[in-house]
Amino acid sequence: MLHGALRTLVKIALASLVVGTIMAHFGVTPQQVVDATGLSAPRVEELARQGRAGASSAPYTLLFYRVSGRRTGSHFAWKRSI
Numbered sequence: 001m002l003h004g005a006l007r008t009l010v011k012i013a014l015a016s017l018v019v020g021t022i023m024a025h026f027g028v029t030p031q032q033v034v035d036a037t038g039l040s041a042p043r044v045e046e047l048a049r050q051g052r053a054g055a056s057s058a059p060y061t062l063l064f065y066r067v068s069g070r071r072t073g074s075h076f077a078w079k080r081s082i
Contacts, residue, residue, distance in 0.1 A: 023029075034040075 023033075
């Protein structure tokens, strides 16, 4: 599990470096991105709170589903357990 988490962190770091390099090459600043999207610090904080609240209810939602063990293509077939 630690190996997978470490791989994910390395991928995120690498993607951040690539995006930052591209932004620097074209002269785009983070402030310009914030202004173009219309986000402000309070709005970002509100979105983070909403995301955290939604993530905390996800385990209860997933209790109603289970993996059937059959594979359809490259995905597991999900069944409703109730």
